[in-house]
Amino acid sequence: MPAPKNQFKAALRQGGRPQIGLWLNTGEPLLAELAGTAGYDWLVIDGEHGPNDLRSIMTQLQALSASPAEAVVRPPMGETWMIKQLLDIGARTLLVPMVDSAEQARALVRAVRYPPHGIRGVGAAVARASAFNTIPDYADTAADEICLLVQAETRAAIADLENIAAVDGIDGIFIGPADLSADMGYIGRIEAPEVQEVIEKAIGTITAAGKAAGILTFNEALNLRYIDLGARFVAVGSDVAEFAGALRSLAARYGRGTPGGGGSSGY
Numbered sequence: 001m002p003a004p005k006n007q008f009k010a011a012l013r014q015g016g017r018p019q020i021g022l023w024l025n026t027g028e029p030l031l032a033e034l035a036g037t038a039g040y041d042w043l044v045i046d047g048e049h050g051p052n053d054l055r056s057i058m059t060q061l062q063a064l065s066a067s068p069a070e071a072v073v074r075p076p077m078g079e080t081w082m083i084k085q086l087l088d089i090g091a092r093t094l095l096v097p098m099v100d101s102a103e104q105a106r107a108l109v110r111a112v113r114y115p116p117h118g119i120r121g122v123g124a125a126v127a128r129a130s131a132f133n134t135i136p137d138y139a140d141t142a143a144d145e146i147c148l149l150v151q152a153e154t155r156a157a158i159a160d161l162e163n164i165a166a167v168d169g170i171d172g173i174f175i176g177p178a179d180l181s182a183d184m185g186y187i188g189r190i191e192a193p194e195v196q197e198v199i200e201k202a203i204g205t206i207t208a209a210g211k212a213a214g215i216l217t218f219n220e221a222l223n224l225r226y227i228d229l230g231a232r233f234v235a236v237g238s239d240v241a242e243f244a245g246a247l248r249s250l251a252a253r254y255g256r257g258t259p260g261g262g263g264s265s266g267y
Contacts, residue, residue: 002141006092008042008070009147011232012172012212018227021072023216023238025050029063031239036067042233044072048097058089058128072149078104083111084121090128092146095174099150102163108150109169113143147171149214149233152202153179161202165209172212172233175202190217203229 011019021042024032027050035043045052045060052060057073064071073091075082078099086094094112099105110118122139124130130138148169152161153176165173177190177199186192190199199215206213207230215226216235223234251257 001135002137003092003135003145006070006145006147007068008072008093009145009171011041012147015232018231019233021216021233021235022242023235023240024060025238025240026243027051027056027060029056029059031243032060033063033067035239036064036069040069042070042072042093042235043067044074044095044235046074048074048076054085054089057086057091061090061128070147072147078108078111078150080107080111080119083108084123087112087120087142087146088124088127088129092129092142093149094147095149095151097151097176098153098157098179099164100152100154100156101160102167105150105164105167105170108148109167112146112148113169114139117143149174149212151176153177154183155180158198158202161205162209165206165211170211172214173202173206174214174216174233175199177215177217191219191222196222199226200229203231207232 008019019041021044022035022040023044023046024035025046032043043064045057047057061071070093072093072095073086074095074097075086078096083094096108112118112120114120114122124138125133149172150164150170151174152158152164164170181187181190181192181195184195186195203213203226212232213230214233215231217223218237218241223236227234248257
């Protein structure tokens with residue numbers, strides 16, 4: 001019996017309907033479970049900017065196990081030991097931040113694959129990944145269903161984007177507009193024409209290489225624009241932002257509450 005089919009990975013390869021996602025930043029499994037019933041195609045359990053550790057990520061994976069939405073785990077960084085642990089607890093789609101070069105991308109591909117094609121430690125037989133050794137062919141088939149997404153969010157990444165997109169084993173490249181705009185000198189201003197020009201060109205570069213382009217903003221007009229340009233996986237908000245907005249709106253209707261803060265309109 002092979003590893004379960006990763007329908008999200010298959011959808012990215014097939015193209016067609018864009019995959020719409022949501023960020024999970026609270027670290028709370030109940031909110032993750034709720035989001036899993038809302039109709040999104042993918043949900044990011046955020047270990048970079050969310051209050052998460054290995055166990056809280058695992059509880060959210062468990063909460064989403066019955067959801068049709070794909071659980072995408074973002075580690076704080078692309079460390080081999082960290083990736084090994086995330087894969088063993090059952091993550092099968094990873095979104096790795098701050099990938100600036102094709103060399104980094106190739107190292108990440110090796111980190112998610114077992115020898116002789118990679119360096120992933122062999123230990124999933126005693127972990128969630130293999131359903132505790134009830135998937136007998138897991139080790140032989142795991143790589144086929146692991147979806148590896150990397151984030152291009154610096155000028156260095158944009159400069160090497162064609163080479164990153166050419167790396168075999170990279171399934172998609174996610175443009176991080178907040179960090180990219182900051183690195184370009186436009187912090188908090190992803191809508192700046194200079195930033196938008198780079199983002200739109202990057203989406204074209206990624207799609208021309210046959211890879212899936214992804215992005216997140218809290219701006220609906222921009223998200224629809226990116227979908228029109230060919231982005232295949234687009235996140236449109238976060239649990240924190242949506243929850244905070246709903247609570248503030250309710251309080252405001254009764255003359256209470258505080259105004260929402262400013263800040264970045266995307267990751």
